[in-house]
Amino acid sequence: MRGFYLAPGLPQPIPAPDGLDGPFWAGLAEEKIRLQRCADCRRWQWGPEWICHHCHSEAVGFEEVPSAEGVIYSYERVWHPVHPALKDQGPYLVVLVELPGADNVRVVGNLLGDPEADVVIGSRVRPVFEHHPDADPPFTLLQWEPVIIPT
Amino acid sequence: MSGPTLRGSVCVAGVGETEYYKRGQSPDAEGKLALKAIVAACADAGISPEDIDGFSSFSNDRNDPSRLAAALGCRELRFANMQWGGGGGGGSAAVAHAAAAIHGGLAECVVVFRALAQGQFGRFGQGPRRNTIAGDPAHTVPYGLMSPAQMFAMKVVRFMHEHRVDQNALRAISLAAYHHAQNNPRAVMYGRPLDEATYDASRWIVEPFHLYDCCLENDGAAAMILVSAERAAEFPHTPCYLLGAVSGSHYRAGAGVHNTPEYASSSFPTLAPRLYSMAGVRPSDVDVLQSYENFTGGVLMSLVEHGFCDADACNEFFVKERFLAPGGDLPLNTSGGNLAECYMHGLGLIIEAVRQIRGDSSNPVPDADVSMTISGPMVTPVSSCIFGTEATL
Numbered sequence: 001m002r003g004f005y006l007a008p009g010l011p012q013p014i015p016a017p018d019g020l021d022g023p024f025w026a027g028l029a030e031e032k033i034r035l036q037r038c039a040d041c042r043r044w045q046w047g048p049e050w051i052c053h054h055c056h057s058e059a060v061g062f063e064e065v066p067s068a069e070g071v072i073y074s075y076e077r078v079w080h081p082v083h084p085a086l087k088d089q090g091p092y093l094v095v096l097v098e099l100p101g102a103d104n105v106r107v108v109g110n111l112l113g114d115p116e117a118d119v120v121i122g123s124r125v126r127p128v129f130e131h132h133p134d135a136d137p138p139f140t141l142l143q144w145e146p147v148i149i150p151t
Numbered sequence: 152m153s154g155p156t157l158r159g160s161v162c163v164a165g166v167g168e169t170e171y172y173k174r175g176q177s178p179d180a181e182g183k184l185a186l187k188a189i190v191a192a193c194a195d196a197g198i199s200p201e202d203i204d205g206f207s208s209f210s211n212d213r214n215d216p217s218r219l220a221a222a223l224g225c226r227e228l229r230f231a232n233m234q235w236g237g238g239g240g241g242g243s244a245a246v247a248h249a250a251a252a253i254h255g256g257l258a259e260c261v262v263v264f265r266a267l268a269q270g271q272f273g274r275f276g277q278g279p280r281r282n283t284i285a286g287d288p289a290h291t292v293p294y295g296l297m298s299p300a301q302m303f304a305m306k307v308v309r310f311m312h313e314h315r316v317d318q319n320a321l322r323a324i325s326l327a328a329y330h331h332a333q334n335n336p337r338a339v340m341y342g343r344p345l346d347e348a349t350y351d352a353s354r355w356i357v358e359p360f361h362l363y364d365c366c367l368e369n370d371g372a373a374a375m376i377l378v379s380a381e382r383a384a385e386f387p388h389t390p391c392y393l394l395g396a397v398s399g400s401h402y403r404a405g406a407g408v409h410n411t412p413e414y415a416s417s418s419f420p421t422l423a424p425r426l427y428s429m430a431g432v433r434p435s436d437v438d439v440l441q442s443y444e445n446f447t448g449g450v451l452m453s454l455v456e457h458g459f460c461d462a463d464a465c466n467e468f469f470v471k472e473r474f475l476a477p478g479g480d481l482p483l484n485t486s487g488g489n490l491a492e493c494y495m496h497g498l499g500l501i502i503e504a505v506r507q508i509r510g511d512s513s514n515p516v517p518d519a520d521v522s523m524t525i526s527g528p529m530v531t532p533v534s535s536c537i538f539g540t541e542a543t544l
Contacts, residue, residue: 006295011281013289021289047287047407074309074414079355082298083278091355094296096305096409106410108291121312141293 004130005110005143006092009085012132012139020048023062028140031129034062035102046105067101068127070144075111075119091115097125097144112145124149156395156429157247159544160254162383163391165196166502168373171339171493175270177370185214185266186222188372192262196376197387203376205230205261207249209241210496214266230258234398234534238299239443239489239497240418240527243534246501247396249377259378265498266372275299276368290408299445300365303529304357307448310415311359314462318359320469321447322350324483325363325490327474328444332487335513339367340491364447366489373498375505383541391508391538394521395430397422398534405531417452417528422535427458430521430537434458437537438519439482439507441500442528444489449528457525457535476514485514497526501536508538 015022027034036045038052039059045052052060074096081087093111098104111119112128124147131140169179169187177184193200200223206216207230216231230252234241242265249261269275278297279288291297296305310316329345332338345363353362383390400418404411413420427433434457442450451469454460459481460468474483486492486503493499504522506512520543525535 006293010295011279011284011292013293014283014285016285016289021286046410047290049407053403053406074305074312076296076301076304076308077355077358078295078301079357080300082276082301083280083295086295089295092295094294094301094305096309106408108294108296108409110294121309139293 004132005112007085007089010083012135014137014139020050024048025139027062027064028129028142029131029138033065033068033127033142035065035105036060037063044102044105046102046107065099065102068099069101069147070097070099070125070127072096072119072121072123072125073098073106074121077115093119095119095125095144107142109142109144112143157250157254158394158429158431159380159392161250161377161393162380163505163538164198164376164378164382164386165192165194165388166375166505167191167193167195168337168495168499168502169371171337171495172370173339174274174368174370177268177270181266181268181271182214184268184370184372185219185264188266188374189219189223189262189264192374192376198260198376200224201226202260203262204228205249205252205258207232207245207252207261207263208265209234209245210237210239210265212265213272214264230261234532236530236532238445238527238530240530240533241398242443242497242501242526243396243524243536244398244526244532246377246393246536247398247534250393250396253377253379261377262374263377263498264372264374265496267495268370269368270370274368287407300357300360303446303449304360305409306415306529307359307446307451310448310452313415314465316451316465320451320465321359321364322347323469323471323474324444324447324450325350326471328484328488328490330471330475331485331514332491335487335492338487338492339369340487359448360446363490366445367494369494371493371495373495373502375498375502388511389509390541391505392541392544394432394537394539394543395426396534396536397426397429398532400531400533415452417449417456418531418533419453419456419525419528419535422533423457426535426537432521432537436521437481437523438521439476439485439504439516440523440525441484441488441504442525443497443500444484445528453525453528476516482514482516485512485516500524501526504538508540
């Protein structure tokens with residue numbers, strides 16, 4: 001079993017009490033990326049909203065992104081801990097990933113691997129589902145790892 | 152510009168601030184700081200606090216205007232306004248709203264104010280301390296993306312990538328601020344100069360921000376009093392007129408989980424043209440500029456989006472010498488700004504813009520007629536404003 005990328009103790013995500021993002025978190029537990037898609041105009045949107053910002057339909061549901069591979073749109077290497085849980089973490093990488101399979105909407109995650117490695121904007125990444133089954137309640141984070149292209 | 156405008160409608164009667172303290176070191180409670188700054192601004196204007204009939208603030212300031220008005224003995228309260236949005240994005244918006252209230256006959260004497268006592272109320276630059284998190288932050292905080300520096304570094308990395316901007320461009324902004332603070336006794340970093348080697352050797356907070364790319368966190372308060380331009384001759388200082396002020400943000404700037412379409416932005420692409428149109432000036436007319444530095448990368452994008460520099464020419468444009476008063480092409484953050492004077496959510500920058508018009512800045516720019524402030528880059532809404540001398544009317 002893979003360890004956790006960040007040290008334990010950060011606030012853990014729970015579905016929004018208003019119900020807006022519940023299917024997203026449930027999807028991660030099943031190792032699926034489910035994001036909002038409009039049943040009328042068929043376009044994707046993220047973050048979640050109550051209506052489709054393209055056509056204003058209320059028929060926004062959640063669908064699995066058909067191709068879950070992503071592209072690094074931006075990233076940052078964090079050095080200074082702003083939470084006690086990260087006091088001994090050392091540097092870590094956060095990536096903003098575009099999903100070409102979902103109209104290039106973006107999600108945030110960590111880039112697994114050496115935190116001091118060079119990061120290339122535009123490079124391909126694949127999802128890794130980081131399960132926290134012993135948490136109360138259990139949750140899953142959406143992490144990313146580089147796609148190694150054979151030369 | 153045709154149609155309704157704030158141009159020339161109001162002037163600044165007076166400005167004031169408390170002593171500026173390091174975070175948590177104010178001997179006074181936040182409410183007392185607010186009152187002290189307002190009383191100081193009234194003294195600067197030569198008016199009684201009883202004459203204030205309007206209050207305008209931003210960033211969820213905790214000091215309720217009704218209580219302030221009661222404490223100050225204001226004869227009547229006619230205007231109590233708060234700009235939505237966090238950080239310093241609302242600084243110039245608070246000026247715009249005060250001016251609009253006066254211009255529209257809602258009030259006659261409006262104070263723009265901001266007070267902060269982080270020792271009393273907690274810090275900005277820390278992550279949330281709780282066991283669970285929901286809503287938009289649930290999609291970022293568990294990945295260690297939670298502080299303002301971390302939220303905005305993601306935008307700046309993308310901008311620097313798209314336009315091949317070097318770290319030295321950010322460094323120039325920081326060096327200019329610290330240079331100016333050495334002449335400003337109010338500055339928290341007065342007597343603490345910064346050079347290239349010290350910047351380069353300073354620790355990373357989050358790439359591309361070194362320690363010196365990040366604003367201070369301070370306690371204190373600032374205030375400025377606006378009245379109708381017709382009254383400009385009543386006050387002791389060189390008249391300073393508002394030429395323009397705008398607020399807002401571009402298309403879907405508030406989209407969740409970092410999904411703003413035009414992402415690598417300080418949020419000003421639609422505002423800047425409206426500002427220049429209202430003020431009737433061009434970027435080349437601006438004699439001195441205060442640009443809000445939550446982080447230097449925000450200044451980088453703000454100057455580009457306000458037309459001072461082409462996005463692909465930042466490495467040539469962002470050099471320290473250009474930004475130094477009195478002789479640089481574009482003196483920048485001449486009080487030391489949020490990096491080196493005080494982080495009062497940028498109201499100090501607006502006061503400094505006024506002081507440049509009045510000629511009583513600690514780093515005066517000779518013959519400054521057009522003085523501009525940019526408030527709160529990268530948040531939404533943001534705002535910016537331009538002041539001018541009587542000659543610009």
